[in-house]
Each structure stands twice: as structure tokens, then as C-alpha cells.
Amino acid sequence: MSTDLEDIRRELVAAAPDLAGTLAVPLHEMSRLVSPAGRRDYLDGALALARLGRGSRLPAAYLAAMPQVARDCGEDAVADCRHAAMKLASMTSGEVLELVFASLPTAAARLGDADLLAAYMQVLHRLAARAPRGLRPMLGVLDELLSRLTLSGLRRWVEFGAESHRGDVAAQVAYFGLTSPESRSVLQRERRGTQFVDSQRRLGAFLRALWGRDFRLRPAASDQPGFRPFVDAGALHLPDAVDAAGGLGGLDVLRAMAAHMAAHLLYRRRPLPVDGSAPAARFLIGLVEDARVEREALIRFPGLRRLWAPLLAANLPPFPGHPGMDLVEAAARALLDPAQRTGDAALDALVDRFHAGAGLPGAEETLAITLGHDLHDLLSARRLLPSLRILESHRLAYRDDNHLLWTAEAFDDFGDPAGDGEAQGQVRRRVGLMEFINETDVENAGEDAQEIWVLGTELFPYEDDGISFNEREGRPPVSDPVRYPEWDDRGQHYRPDWVTLREHRPARGDPATIDAVLERHRGVTAQVRRIVDRLRPQGVERRRRLDDGDELDIGPAVDAMVMLRAGLQPDSRITRRSILHRRDLAVLVLLDLSASTNDPVRGSDTTILELTRDACTLLATAVSGIGDPFAIHGFASDGRQDVRYYRIKDFEQRFDGDARSRLAGLEGGLSTRLGTALRHAAHHLGRRPEAHRLLLVVTDGEPADVDERDPQHLRQDARRAVEELRAQGIRPFCLTLDPLADRYVARIFGINGYTVIDHVRRLPERLPGLFAALTR
Numbered sequence: 001m002s003t004d005l006e007d008i009r010r011e012l013v014a015a016a017p018d019l020a021g022t023l024a025v026p027l028h029e030m031s032r033l034v035s036p037a038g039r040r041d042y043l044d045g046a047l048a049l050a051r052l053g054r055g056s057r058l059p060a061a062y063l064a065a066m067p068q069v070a071r072d073c074g075e076d077a078v079a080d081c082r083h084a085a086m087k088l089a090s091m092t093s094g095e096v097l098e099l100v101f102a103s104l105p106t107a108a109a110r111l112g113d114a115d116l117l118a119a120y121m122q123v124l125h126r127l128a129a130r131a132p133r134g135l136r137p138m139l140g141v142l143d144e145l146l147s148r149l150t151l152s153g154l155r156r157w158v159e160f161g162a163e164s165h166r167g168d169v170a171a172q173v174a175y176f177g178l179t180s181p182e183s184r185s186v187l188q189r190e191r192r193g194t195q196f197v198d199s200q201r202r203l204g205a206f207l208r209a210l211w212g213r214d215f216r217l218r219p220a221a222s223d224q225p226g227f228r229p230f231v232d233a234g235a236l237h238l239p240d241a242v243d244a245a246g247g248l249g250g251l252d253v254l255r256a257m258a259a260h261m262a263a264h265l266l267y268r269r270r271p272l273p274v275d276g277s278a279p280a281a282r283f284l285i286g287l288v289e290d291a292r293v294e295r296e297a298l299i300r301f302p303g304l305r306r307l308w309a310p311l312l313a314a315n316l317p318p319f320p321g322h323p324g325m326d327l328v329e330a331a332a333r334a335l336l337d338p339a340q341r342t343g344d345a346a347l348d349a350l351v352d353r354f355h356a357g358a359g360l361p362g363a364e365e366t367l368a369i370t371l372g373h374d375l376h377d378l379l380s381a382r383r384l385l386p387s388l389r390i391l392e393s394h395r396l397a398y399r400d401d402n403h404l405l406w407t408a409e410a411f412d413d414f415g416d417p418a419g420d421g422e423a424q425g426q427v428r429r430r431v432g433l434m435e436f437i438n439e440t441d442v443e444n445a446g447e448d449a450q451e452i453w454v455l456g457t458e459l460f461p462y463e464d465d466g467i468s469f470n471e472r473e474g475r476p477p478v479s480d481p482v483r484y485p486e487w488d489d490r491g492q493h494y495r496p497d498w499v500t501l502r503e504h505r506p507a508r509g510d511p512a513t514i515d516a517v518l519e520r521h522r523g524v525t526a527q528v529r530r531i532v533d534r535l536r537p538q539g540v541e542r543r544r545r546l547d548d549g550d551e552l553d554i555g556p557a558v559d560a561m562v563m564l565r566a567g568l569q570p571d572s573r574i575t576r577r578s579i580l581h582r583r584d585l586a587v588l589v590l591l592d593l594s595a596s597t598n599d600p601v602r603g604s605d606t607t608i609l610e611l612t613r614d615a616c617t618l619l620a621t622a623v624s625g626i627g628d629p630f631a632i633h634g635f636a637s638d639g640r641q642d643v644r645y646y647r648i649k650d651f652e653q654r655f656d657g658d659a660r661s662r663l664a665g666l667e668g669g670l671s672t673r674l675g676t677a678l679r680h681a682a683h684h685l686g687r688r689p690e691a692h693r694l695l696l697v698v699t700d701g702e703p704a705d706v707d708e709r710d711p712q713h714l715r716q717d718a719r720r721a722v723e724e725l726r727a728q729g730i731r732p733f734c735l736t737l738d739p740l741a742d743r744y745v746a747r748i749f750g751i752n753g754y755t756v757i758d759h760v761r762r763l764p765e766r767l768p769g770l771f772a773a774l775t776r
Contacts, residue, residue, distance in 0.1 A: 005036075008040065008043045008047060009023065011047055012046055012047045012050055012059070015051055016055075016056035016059050016060075018056040018060070019046075019050075019056055019063070022060065022063075023063065026064055027043070027063075029067040030042050030066065030067045030070065033067060033075070034075045034078070038070070041079050042066055045062060045078070045079075047059075048082070049062050049085070054089075054093075054094030054097065055094060058094050058097055058098055058101075061098040061101035062082070062085070064102075065101040065102065066081070066082075066104075068104075068105040068108060069104050069108040072105075072108040072109050072112055073111070073112065073117050076114050077117050077118070080114065080117065080121065081118075083652050084124070085097060085101065085121075088100065088125060091128040092132060092135060095136075096136050096139070099139040100139060102139075103139045103142045104117075106146065107120050107142065109197075110143075110197050111146070111151060111197070112196075112218075113220075116151050116221065118687070119221070120154075122689055123154060123155050123158055125689050126158070126159075126162070126689075127158050130163075131162040131165065131176070133169045133172045133173055134161060134162065134165075134173065135176070137173050137177030137178075140177065141178045144178065145157070145178075147195075148191050149190055150192055150221070150222070150240045150241040151240065152221055152240070153191065153192060154190075156190050157186055161175040161176055161186070192241035192243060193242055193243035193244055194243075194244075194249065194250025194253070194254065195240065195241045196238055196241060196242075197240070199250075199254055200217055202251065203238075203255060203258050204217060206258070206259075207258055207262050210262075210301055215235075215236055215258070215265075216235040216236065217236050217238060218236070219237070219239070220237040220238065221240055222240055222242075226392060227239060228392075228399065228400055229257045229398075229401070230401045231264065231265065231403075234265075236258055236262065238257055238258060239254075239257075245311060246310035246312075246313050246397065247310050248310055248311065253311070253397065256307040256311055256398040257398045257400070259304055259307060260290070260398055260400065261400050261404075263296065263297040264400070264404060264405070265404075266293075266296075267292075267296040268293060269364070271404075271406055271407055272368065272369065272405050273369075278376070279388040279493065279496065280376060280387065280391060281372060281373055282372075282406070283392065283402070284328075284373075284375045284391075285369055285373070286368075286372070286402035287331070287332055287372065288368040288372045288375070289368035289372075289402070289405055290399060290402070291335030291336055291354065292354075292363065292364070292367060292368055294336060295336075305336075305337075309336065311396070311397045311398045312333045312336060312396060316395060319395070321390070322386045324379055324384030324386045325386055327344060327347060327379065327384060328379075328391065329396065330343070330344075331350075331351065331375065332396055334348070334351040335354055338355045346378055347375075350374055350375060354367070354371055388493070403497055407483070478503070478504055478505075479504075480502075481502055482500070482501045482683075483499065483500055484497075484498070484499045484679045484680070485497065485499075486498040486499050486675060486676070486717050487675070487720035489712065489717075489720075498640060500640065500643065501643040501644075501677075502642075502644060503645045504645065504646055505646075506634070506647070506662040506666070507662075508662055509661055511657045511660035512664075513660075514660040514663060514664055517618070518617065518618075520614075521618060545571075545573040545576070546573055546576060547573050547575070548575065549575030549577040550575070550577045551576060551577075552574065552576075553574055553575055556571060556573060556574045559571065560572075584690050584691040584692055585628050585629075585690055585691075585693070585694065586628065586629045586630070586651065586685060586688040586690040586692070586694070587623060587630040587631070587693075587696060588631045588681055588684065588685045588694070588695050588696070589619065589630065589631070589698065590633050590634070590677060590678070591616065591632065591633070591634040591635070591648075591698050592634075592635070592636075592672055592697070592698060592699035592700060593634040593636045593666065593667070593670075594636050594637075594669070594670055594671055594701070595670060595671070596668070596672075596701050597609040598669075608700050609667075612666075612698055613663060613664070613666050615698070616632055617660075617663065618768050619768050620655045620659075620663075624655045629651045629690070630649075630651065631650050631685075632649040632663065633645065633646060633681060634646040634648060634666065635672075635673075636669055636671065637670055637672065637676070637677075639705060640705070645677065648666070649662065650684075651684075651688065671706055672699065672701060672702070672703050672705070673703065673705045674699070674703040674714065674717075674721070675718040675720065675721040678697070678724075678725060678732065681695055682721075682730055685730055686728050692731070694730075694731050695725060695730055695731065695733070696733050697732065697733065697734045697749075698735050699735075699736055700737040700738055701736075702715065702738065702741070702744050703715055703717070703718045703748075715744055715747065718748045719747060722748060722750070722753070732749060732753060733749070733753055733754065733755075734748070734754040735754070736754060736755075737756075738756070739756065741754070741756050742756060755770065
């Protein structure tokens with residue numbers, strides 16, 4: 001163990017001496033599962049809990065639970081749970097927090113995904129805020145709840161109980177302890193058929209028996225309208241629960257979904273070319289490709305027809321609202337089974353062409369595109385072509401969303417699959433840290449290696465000096481690609497998966513640069529202190545002599561009894577209420593890091609980027625003093641396939657030397673694809689539990705990129721992204737340094753959604769004051 005970890009361990013034992021004899025076992029188990037950085041975070045979490053002053057049982061419960069959480073949901077889930085528990089600490093007792101940690105292994109095992117576990121912690125947070133007396137009894141029956149409910153069902157069950165019994169403590173205890181008939185009734189109503197977590201091993205064994213290789217299976221929350229299974233980063237994401245359909249049980253429905261998505265990965269070696277086809281045409285191309293890969297699978301495994309055919313049953317009622325959908329669904333059935341007829345001569349001829357050409361050389365490259373366009377033209381000529389929204393509401397129950405057909409990374413992450421289990425190509429596997437370290441390298445393995453191992457987290461040297469091998473080799477890590485739609489204002493529709501964004505690690509600079517900023521702006525620093533004093537929450541205020549307070553006010557109550565005994569009319573205001581003043585606010589500052597920020601300010605040698613960095617330093621100092629959770633992110637772009645996003649400081653991080661070095665290392669370059677950056681910032685900000693969320697954009701020019709000549713396109717997409725943010729409850733505000741911005745920024749952010757700083761040199765002093773005005 002490194003000196004740093006030893007120091008944390010000594011501090012932990014000093015804060016909770018009872019842990020001295022028991023700490024070694026969970027720490028050893030955790031060391032087998034996570035990286036050195038994860039081990040440090042693990043101990044930091046225990047130390048933070050020990051310093052809460054709630055006794056040593058609380059950190060002991062945390063230490064015992066987190067290894068299993070890391071095993072079931074991954075290393076990142078540990079930090080998420082720790083931060084969520086620290087928020088709960090201000091709302092509930094230490095005993096309840098112990099129960100939270102004691103029940104986390106159960107939740108992790110049932111949910112099996114870090115995102116779902118983070119959402120589960122948000123459910124606990126909402127319950128603690130709305131019906132705190134229900135938290136303890138619910139944790140006592142959590143195993144039964146999660147064995148019957150998906151996370152979405154649990155959320156609805158909790159919301160019903162919290163809303164129905166808001167002011168009745170006894171009813172809360174009965175409802176959340178599953179002892180009231182009403183609670184059981186709602187539980188039965190929210191119960192779904194077959195849960196993924198109960199079927200995951202059987203699904204994995206089923207796919208391995210077919211194709212002789214492993215597939216990564218993940219659950220996904222499926223309660224949103226129009227949910228479809230999907231493939232992302234080489235993993236098959238299946239619904240967390242399904243009901244029986246087409247005469248098949250829930251397990252067989254899951255098998256049909258998994259086998260269909262596996263067939264996509266095994267029988268298509270590269271993505272379909274993006275040729276500018278209309279969205280409806282791309283859907284129909286995917287429909288033909290679905291049939292082609294299923295035909296390839298059926299050649300080897302004819303029994304799969306018993307899974308797929310019932311879910312394409314022909315006895316469905318007419319599709320409500322659009323007659324063209326009946327032809328689309330009939331075509332899907334006929335493409336799977338040559339004996340099926342659609343009853344339409346032209347459509348039957350197209351289906352016959354498919355069955356005649358599916359086995360010919362080159363079918364993988366051309367068949368789906370050719371027949372998909374022909375089907376599109378056939379429906380268009382008859383004015384029966386449904387819109388994309390209607391097409392995506394099809395009743396082909398086991399089909400995925402087909403986004404992987406247009407995504408190169410879906411096939412890269414999966415490896416170079418082959419159709420035969422006996423002659424597989426290279427397999428790309430994501431492995432854990434200890435498996436990566438302990439496995440013996442094959443020295444003569446080269447381009448023909450059977451497996452390529454990818455480590456999910458960065459590998460640090462054994463001396464644990466905080467520098468990863470990637471950094472030492474000059475290869476900064478890049479996240480998996482994230483795809484976002486982009487608004488096409490001319491066509492009045494979204495271009496799906498049009499833009500590719502990757503998160504890059506920010507460059508590091510000298511943190512002393514940030515200290516010099518504070519020294520250089522001494523006058524502004526004094527102003528920042530005044531802002532902090534004005535906005536910092538003032539703690540608990542007790543209001544006395546109330547008619548409808550929360551607790552008895554002893555002094556007035558005694559006075560009232562004296563007056564009552566004396567035969568006088570007593571004062572009825574004998575209660576009091578304690579009001580906690582706190583700012584329920586999260587702030588994300590999004591910086592434009594395009595090449596124009598390298599330009600010097602007129603009449604000065606200082607660049608716009610340097611002034612932006614100075615302003616962020618002062619703002620971060622102010623917000624840190626107030627206590628609001630805040631993040632600083634940045635972005636730049638080089639065309640729609642290369643939008644770069646930098647997380648300089650995240651919400652959970654302190655504004656310490658590490659964050660300061662990233663802020664000091666900011667560099668400007670490339671272009672400004674603002675709409676995509678707004679959507680990704682909203683993704684991070686939208687995960688915050690605070691009631692008020694502010695996205696503060698700092699930019700020096702209008703949206704622009706190298707692959708867009710029409711200046712209105714990216715402006716309209718940014719405007720659309722701003723509307724999406726407001727619909728999510730996020731308030732966007734733009735601080736622009738462009739003196740000519742009035743002609744476009746109001747159309748993007750609205751009349752009250754921006755301010756223009758004409759004198760750029762005043763940015764450092766204006767930004768903290770603007771933040772105060774926006775969040776007062």
C-alpha cells in the first residue's frame with residue numbers, strides 16, 4: 001500500500017478506533033476488484049463517514065458493503081453510492097444510513113448496473129425528503145421489493161406511498177413496511193413479468209450454446225415510451241423486465257431479443273454506409289437487414305424460428321392510425337418466412353427478390369440498402385409511407401432500435417466476429433484490473449491474437465505516484481463515443497445519431513498560475529468575499545409562537561397553561577417551526593475552448609482564454625465558499641464526428657490542486673458546435689438531484705463548425721438544444737464576449753437568457769456578480 005493510502009488508513013483508525021481490527025479484510029477484498037485510485041476513493045469515503053460523528057458502525061457498514069457493490073456494478077458505482085449517502089446524511093439518522101449500506105449489496109445484485117444503482121440512490125433521496133419515516137421500513141423489505149419490481153416500478157410504488165401518506169407517520173410505516181393492504185395492492189399493480197436480473201445467466205448460457213462465445217448483457221430501464229433494446233459499446237442492453245407476448249413466456253421473449261441482437265453483431269462485419277437517406281428509408285433498410293441476419297442465423301439454428309415467428313404473428317388487429325404500417329409489418333413477417341404472403345402483389349415481388357438474393361455473394365453489402373429504398377419508394381408512391389415516429393412504434397416486439405447498423409464503434413467494440421463458433425475472429429474483451437494484471441502475456445501474439453483485452457479503467461504503476469501508463473506514454477484517455485441528434489431546421493426533424501462526442505482528459509498546467517490569478521485580482525477577490533457572505537446559507541431559523549408549527553414551544557405552552565388555570569383566555573400560538581435555509585442548486589459552467597479564444601483582447605496582450613480562465617477561478621472561489629455543487633466543463637469541435645468535451649472540474653471534486661492544474665492547462669483550438677455540447681452538459685447536469693440547475697455558457701462567438709457552411713443550421717440546433725434543456729428543468733444562460741452577439745444570441749437563448757460583455761477585460765469581475773444575480 002502506498003504512503004498516501006497508509007496516511008488515509010491511519011486517519012480512519014484515529015477517527016474510528018473500532019475499525020482497527022476489522023479494516024484489513026474488506027480492504028483486501030476491495031483491492032482485488034478496483035484500481036489503486038478506486039481503493040483510495042474507497043478509504044476516503046470511509047473516512048468522510050467516520051468524521052460525521054455518527055459512530056464507527058456507519059463506516060464499518062460502508063466498508064463491508066462496497067466490495068460487493070464494486071463486483072456487481074463496477075468501480076464507478078462505489079463513488080456514486082458514497083456521494084449519495086453523504087447527501088442522505090443531512091436528512092436521516094446514522095442508524096438509517098447503516099441500513100442503506102447494509103442493503104446496497106442486495107440492490108447492486110438485483111439491479112446489476114451502475115446507472116440503475118445511482119437511480120436507486122436517487123429514489124432513496126426523494127423518499128427521505130418526502131416521507132422520511134418510510135425509509136427504515138422500506139429498507140427492511142428491500143429484497144422482496146426488488147425481487148418483484150423493476151427500478152421504475154419501485155420508483156412509482158415509492159411515489160404513490162409518499163404522496164398518499166405525506167402527513168401520516170403511522171400510515172407511512174405500514175405502507176413502506178409492506179404491512180398495509182394498500183401497499184400490497186400497489187406492489188401487485190406495479191409488478192412486471194420476467195426480470196432481466198433473474199434471467200441473465202440463462203440468457204448468457206443460451207447465446208454461448210448457440211455461437212460458442214460470450215456476449216456482454218446489461219439491463220436498461222424500459223419504462224419510457226417507445227423503449228427498444230439496443231447495442232452500445234459491444235454490450236446487449238435488454239429491458240430490465242418484460243411481459244409474456246405472442247404466446248411466449250417472458251424468458252423466451254428475452255431470448256428472442258438477445259438472439260436477434262447477437263445475429264446483428266455476428267453476421268454484419270461493418271456498419272452500413274450513411275448515404276444521406278431519409279430517416280424513414282433508413283428504418284426500412286434496417287427492417288430488411290433484420291431479416292437478412294435472422295436468415296443467416298436460421299440456416300445454422302432453425303429452431304430460432306420458434307422464438308421469432310410468434311412475435312411476428314399475423315393475427316394482430318389493424319395498426320391504429322396509419323394503414324401503411326400494416327404493410328410494413330406484413331413485409332417483416334414475409335421477409336422472415338418465405339411461405340408468408342402479404343396479399344399485395346408488388347410487395348410480394350419485393351419479398352421474393354429478398355429471398356432470391358439473400359444467399360448470393362455481396363448480399364451483406366447491397367441487399368438491405370437496395371430493397372429498403374425500393375420499399376420506401378413503393379410506399380411513397382401510394383402515399384402510405386408512415387413518418388419515422390410512427391414507424392418506430394411498430395409491433396415487432398423483439399426487434400432492437402437498429403442504431404448499431406450505422407455505428408462503426410458497435411462493431412469495433414465487439415471485435416471482428418465470425419459466423420462460426422469454431423472459427424471465430426478476434427474478440428475484444430473488457431476486463432477488470434486484477435484479471436488484466438494477473439494474466440500471463442502471450443509474447444508471440446500479434447495481429448492474429450484471438451483476444452484483445454481492453455481495461456475499463458486506467459492502469460497506474462505499482463508505486464502509485466498518481467501518473468497512469470497512458471499519461472506516461474503520451475496517450476491521453478478518450479471516452480467511448482456518445483452520439484447525439486442534431487436539429488435540421490430546413491427539414492423540421494432531428495438527424496438521429498448525427499454527431500459523435502468524446503470526452504477527452506484536459507491538459508494539465510501549473511496550479512500556481514491559479515494562485516497568481518487570485519493575487520492579481522485582489523480587488524475582485526474582496527468583492528467575491530462579499531458575495532459569499534451574502535449568499536452563504538444561514539443555517540437553521542426557529543420561528544416561535546405559531547398556530548401551526550411542527551413542535552411544541554415550551555415557553556408559550558407554559559404561559560398558556562398558567563392563563564388557563566387563572567381563568568383567562570390563553571394564547572393559542574404555542575408551537576414553533578425550524579426552517580433550514582439551504583441553496584438547493586447545482587451549477588455547471590460550460591466554456592467555449594475554440595481557436596478564437598486564443599486571440600488577444602483588443603489593446604492588450606492577454607488572450608480571451610486567459611481572461612476566461614481568470615473569471616472561472618474567481619467564480620470557483622465564490623461558489624466553493626457558498627457551498628453549491630458546481631462543475632467546470634469545456635468543449636471544442638472539428639466537424640460532427642469529432643466533438644471534444646473536457647471535464648475540468650466535476651461536481652463531486654473539490655477545487656483543489658488537481659482541479660486547478662486542469663484549469664491552468666486550458667488550451668483553445670478547433671470550432672464551436674454548441675448544440676451538442678449543451679446536450680452533453682445537460683446529461684451531466686440532469687443527473688443532479690438538486691431542484692434548481694443552472695447551465696452557464698461562456699463563449700466568444702456564434703456556433704460554427706468546419707463541416708457546416710450554413711450559419712443558420714448550428715444556430716437553430718443550439719436554439720433547439722436550449723429548448724430541450726428547459727424542458728428538463730435546467731436553466732441555460734449565456735455570457736457572450738462577442739460585441740455583435742445581439743443579432744443571434746437572443747434567438748438561441750431568449751431575450752432574458754443572455755448578457756453581452758462589451759469590454760472583455762471586465763469578464764473576471766463581472767462573472768461572479770452575474771452568478772450572484774442569477775442564483776439569489
